[in-house]
Amino acid sequence: MNTDPAASWLFEKASLGPLQLRNRILRSGCFEGMCPNGAPSEPLLRHHRDIAAGGAALTTVAYCAVSADGRSYSTEMWMRPEIVPDLKRLVDAVHQEGCAASIQIGHCGGFSDPRVIGGRALAPSRVFCAFRLSFPIEMSPDDLERVAADFGRTTALARKAGFDAVEVHAGHGYLLSQFLTAHTNRRQDPYGGNLEARCRFPAEVVARVRAAAGPGMAVLVKMNVNDGFPGGQTPADSTVVAALFEDAGADALVTSGGFTSRTPFYMLRGKVPIREMARNEKNALRRAGLVMFGRIAVREYPFSRTFFLDDASPVARSTRIPVALVGGVCDLADVNRARSAGFSFVVMGRALIRDPGFPTRLEKGETTESDCDHCNRCVAAMDAGGVYCVTRAEEEASIGDECPTAS
Template structure:
């Protein structure tokens, strides 16, 4: 390894050498981000194709790969055919873990609850849950006009489901869990003043709005123990009027850090209102319409397209200006995500004191990116053109993948 890295810069050396994450050692600081696979079998569990998908990143040398959208309970699924974590699917979860581990890669599971962001017509609670009883535009085509504000009993039920899911993943051989506190999902709905209109101790100031998300973290930590890594993906800001501000994001990270989280993933945007902030680059609207089957949803997307799918031209490290403000605010690991496609960008992130980098599109483009970085160093070129045509494939039958030709090295 030392010989391979002798010509590399310090930041790139740091990225591709091993690192500790709580009680787990990763072979490098490269983490495959959760990108919803849409690769389920008829029993609503991960398919062998999904296992092969993650094995491609493991054989390519990532430090850790992440199984996306592990709903903690049936009502946590955005759509009824999505997967939720339960004991019955332990064999496939274990098969995934064993397969990934053969290559020296660790495995994380992203636990996410959709809350009010739901199209699920088979809800045990009859209505989607959220912090506040509100009008529910996304549910109208499915006969669900209102969300249901959560009382403390429902909060305990949901927090328990997060903990139960984390325990099942750990027992199946997963090495970490990632709790989704961002992107407009349930815990983010509590954090955002736009969706949290409560007048009790769970609403108002950011400390109150974080009370339930912190309760979820507490339940999960109690279940998995002190030496098991827990990461949290947050929305630093969502660029939506009345939504999560950068000050809210900084407070979210500080409160999670104080509560003992092992790492914070610094994302931005909200899937339900401002998804392009997550991606930057070419709009995903055209291809989303291609795969959307509900005519009312299609109509709404067409009518709101320009306001919902804002124009954010791609540039390298597009979230760095916001993310760099978090380093002085927390002591836990910070995981950067957003526009790190070329080695110069990765170098800069490492030299600025971030601990890990999560990659989505660059690893879809080149699953063996870690090995190629070791081999080529600063001469490496990823080739992702930020067309974002991979993202809408999360809802396509074939599942998410890069639409470009297979990666080949071209000299920089």
């Protein structure tokens, strides 16, 4: 057993809203690309069962759109009653391993893919989306009501499927994040203007989710502490946003950053695997664009440990609810930094794509740090049949080549 004091803290039981978790490690929502026709599949179930068996306290089924028009991939799940039985099987498999199950729900807003949704994207305002090379439609009051109701309906269905928690995606430049950011929210009605007004719709959505979740289900909100571009949400804005989410009924916050349509690798840091991304891109125009301009258009940010710690610490200090640190948590020194800064949980993405068993191995003292090298080739893989650690698969294949079976 690992006797490091940071390990004792990490592997003690912890409360998250109404939940009692077996430790303080949450698996981050990482789009799996395993939902053909927008429905959960057997590989998705196995993916989360492996994470659950590997020792994390809670695993998050990544991005589930609250409606069919909130998607940017055809392999993205969207919530409807028909998929509840398969979701329930996934949740049961996760529970059998002693792990809690959460589902991330959201809407892509202005960067929803018109080819996937079969129409133009909805957004807070008609601001050109460079990612889609198109203008979205500004949401009407009826659209706002319909989408807020969809968040509530999706939560109710997730609850029916047995999920312990729901994570509202209000970061990464998705619809709710587009409301929070002045660059994408130019509305002249009560949902636009100063920061408090820009928070109105996201906070209303969190309140709807809270009401639909009931007392037994935890509500997490993933929010940005920095959009990563001038004119975007800043760390100073974030404490205001966090307080409004807390007042709206969130049980916990996950502090992240980056804006998919402008600074997609800000949330990840590390290498940008342009060639693999281009190879896996199905749209010929976008593929050509990536090959020709990818190096300039998709900016690379160097990886560093706990890369949102400084921007997120004021949120951890200012809220009464638990705050979970995501981004570059790789070893117990990172865990200790998060703990000292006032965070209650750590969230791991790539470390668990690389090795779902990392939490258990860390607890047993069999390893001290994640061996993910942040090559981000898993990001390219998620678009081509499902997320996995490409480097690990290559390493295992080369070991196989060196050890031919006796004939």
